[in-house]
Amino acid sequence: MACTPARASRSRSLRRGCRASPPARASRRPSRARRLPDAPSAAGGPQGPAPAHVADRLAAAVAARGSQIVLGLDPDPLRLWHGPAGGDAAAVAGAVEAHCRAVVDAVADAVVAVKPQVACFERLGAPGWAALAATVAHARDAGLFVLADAKRGDIDVSAAAYAQGFVGATPVQGGSLPGLGADAMTVAPYMGLDTLRSFAAVARPDAALFVLVRTSNPGAADLQDEPLARGGTVWEHVAGLVARLGAEHVGPESGLSDIAAVVGATQPRHLARARELAPQAIFLLPGVGAQGGRVEDLAPAFAPGRAAGLVTASRSIVRAHEQVGGSPAQAALAEAQRLREAAWALA
Numbered sequence: 001m002a003c004t005p006a007r008a009s010r011s012r013s014l015r016r017g018c019r020a021s022p023p024a025r026a027s028r029r030p031s032r033a034r035r036l037p038d039a040p041s042a043a044g045g046p047q048g049p050a051p052a053h054v055a056d057r058l059a060a061a062v063a064a065r066g067s068q069i070v071l072g073l074d075p076d077p078l079r080l081w082h083g084p085a086g087g088d089a090a091a092v093a094g095a096v097e098a099h100c101r102a103v104v105d106a107v108a109d110a111v112v113a114v115k116p117q118v119a120c121f122e123r124l125g126a127p128g129w130a131a132l133a134a135t136v137a138h139a140r141d142a143g144l145f146v147l148a149d150a151k152r153g154d155i156d157v158s159a160a161a162y163a164q165g166f167v168g169a170t171p172v173q174g175g176s177l178p179g180l181g182a183d184a185m186t187v188a189p190y191m192g193l194d195t196l197r198s199f200a201a202v203a204r205p206d207a208a209l210f211v212l213v214r215t216s217n218p219g220a221a222d223l224q225d226e227p228l229a230r231g232g233t234v235w236e237h238v239a240g241l242v243a244r245l246g247a248e249h250v251g252p253e254s255g256l257s258d259i260a261a262v263v264g265a266t267q268p269r270h271l272a273r274a275r276e277l278a279p280q281a282i283f284l285l286p287g288v289g290a291q292g293g294r295v296e297d298l299a300p301a302f303a304p305g306r307a308a309g310l311v312t313a314s315r316s317i318v319r320a321h322e323q324v325g326g327s328p329a330q331a332a333l334a335e336a337q338r339l340r341e342a343a344w345a346l347a
């Protein structure tokens with residue numbers, strides 16, 4: 001089929017299909033930048049075409065949906081909304097998928113993204129991966145940005161393979177095989193900047209990386225807070241690397257980069273310094289609720305704008321009914337809405 005300008009302008013996917021693609025292009029996942037803005041916004045109406053840069057796309061979605069909340073999906077087979085799951089891996093994975101679909105359906109109106117914790121699916125083997133893929137597709141159909149929480153890190157070739165699996169595609173004879181199709185993935189920085197570059201080479205231009213900078217767990221202090229001989233701490237150095245890599249690809253509309261930082265909400269005293277070191281990075285803020293963090297303490301994260309801070313919560317939303325009673329769906333939506341309002345009031 002001939003590639004006309006009109007056809008090529010319809011979508012980024014079509015544009016890709018119409019141009020001569022070098023092999024490196026084949027390693028990138030098929031673009032689905034159009035999905036988020038066409039989804040119903042929190043205010044109700046359909047939105048216009050999506051910006052091209054992933055951070056601009058996310059910022060547009062935050063504005064359209066009126067939410068900076070990320071729904072964490074960490075399904076535990078013994079604590080599913082429809083009851084504990086048992087049987088073989090296929091049966092348990094089926095129950096996990098049904099649970100995740102129900103959770104997404106319940107809270108989609110109050111959140112901008114989902115963050116499936118991939119270990120919770122991978123532990124179920126091949127059926128678990130299928131459940132993850134179905135959950136991702138369901139979240140995308142609900143208009144949500146998808147952040148695969150994989151926390152990968154490895155040397156260049158292996159980093160590329162991980163990235164192809166989550167946010168890219170794998171070049172094969174005669175074409176490429178799509179990966180999971182996530183908009184972003186979490187990565188660990190401790191193998192160095194060259195490995196982050198290898199992830200970024202696959203993720204760019206469509207997907208984002210969320211780099212662990214200062215995590216929410218108590219043991220984060222063991223390594224990340226260690227002082228460096230030349231001054232500063234390990235995590236501050238990582239924040240600098242995030243800023244350096246991110247400065248290469250900043251969204252023209254949002255001013256935010258495609259290299260984001262994970263900064264735990266449990267130690268909010270670090271936020272102002274992190275923001276100083278990485279002024280254009282989107283911050284993912286885990287640790288609210290079950291780990292003791294409070295949205296009210298997170299204001300420095302949002303200094304560059306509303307989309308610069310994403311508050312992620314898993315247990316406090318999905319298990320809200322265990323605290324307040326009532327139906328799991330209603331309790332989850334109420335908690336997600338409470339978080340949304342608290343975060344929105346800060347920016």
Ligand SMILES: O=C(O)c1cc(=O)[nH]c(=O)n1[C@@H]1O[C@H](COP(=O)(O)O)[C@@H](O)[C@H]1O
Pocket residue numbers: 072074115117149186214215216217262263264286287288289290291312313314315316
């Ligand atoms: O990258 C993450 O999402 C993450 C980073 C971090 O510093 N701390 C942290 O708890 N998480 C994730 O957040 C989820 C737990 O969230 P809660 O249930 O809300 O505490 C798990 O999937 C963790 O892997």
